Amino acid sequence: MAGDWPQNSGKTSRPVPGGLDTSVPHIARVYDYWLGGKDNSAADREAAEQVIAAYPGILRDVRAQRAFLANAVRYLAGVVGIRQFLDIGTGIPTASNTHEVAQGEAPECRVVYVDNDPMVLAHARALLVGTTAPTAYVDADLRDTGTVLAEAARLLDFTKPVAVMLISVLHLIPDEDGPHARCRRAATQCPPASCASA
Numbered sequence: 001m002a003g004d005w006p007q008n009s010g011k012t013s014r015p016v017p018g019g020l021d022t023s024v025p026h027i028a029r030v031y032d033y034w035l036g037g038k039d040n041s042a043a044d045r046e047a048a049e050q051v052i053a054a055y056p057g058i059l060r061d062v063r064a065q066r067a068f069l070a071n072a073v074r075y076l077a078g079v080v081g082i083r084q085f086l087d088i089g090t091g092i093p094t095a096s097n098t099h100e101v102a103q104g105e106a107p108e109c110r111v112v113y114v115d116n117d118p119m120v121l122a123h124a125r126a127l128l129v130g131t132t133a134p135t136a137y138v139d140a141d142l143r144d145t146g147t148v149l150a151e152a153a154r155l156l157d158f159t160k161p162v163a164v165m166l167i168s169v170l171h172l173i174p175d176e177d178g179p180h181a182r183c184r185r186a187a188t189q190c191p192p193a194s195c196a197s198a
């Protein structure tokens with residue numbers, strides 16, 4: 001499935017070496033376009049429009065999926081009582097970001113974002129400037145599970161429940177890169193009463 005997605009020209013979701021290359025469509029920015037954002041290039045818009053032409057329902061689907069993310073975080077923080085979130089495959093910040101929803105329910109919620117796209121990194125850093133709530137951003141590839149968990153552990157306490165959010169990202173990981181095994185490894189690092197949402 002990953003090979004069919006307008007990510008990079010290669011078969012993996014690794015960003016272009018050296019950082020940002022807006023001449024190549026990237027899913028973070030394509031997704032931003034579908035959500036009505038402005039942080040996308042001509043290449044992203046062209047790829048996004050090709051998908052819309054082939055499947056117009058994509059616009060409804062990405063909005064529903066974004067609403068699911070917010071609803072899941074609201075439920076986990078407000079009803080289940082989770083206070084730590086690891087949001088992997090963050091995307092370019094838009095409305096109702098994970099830390100805003102979680103900390104809206106309980107200000108002490110700790111949130112770590114993980115993404116491997118330079119534009120997401122730039123926006124996330126800007127979003128978090130001046131934020132006093134416990135929120136951090138990790139620039140890492142989710143396939144590098146060891147780095148993701150080690151960096152997340154700088155803010156999150158893995159002896160207490162963690163909600164691992166993998167919303168709309170696992171389909172971008174090719175089968176040969178073992179998405180299931182990587183999820184299992186992340187799950188084994190989280191104590192009982194932790195949750196995963198994908």
Ligand SMILES: C[S@@+](CC[C@H](N)C(=O)[O-])C[C@H]1O[C@@H](n2cnc3c(N)ncnc32)[C@H](O)[C@@H]1O
Nearest residue numbers: 013028089090091115116117141142167168169
């Ligand atoms: C479709 S967006 C989903 C955004 C967000 N989770 C949401 O539900 O609104 C997928 C995000 O995953 C990121 N991503 C793709 N492959 C990744 C990888 N191997 N490691 C980390 N992030 C990745 C992309 O940069 C993009 O921001």
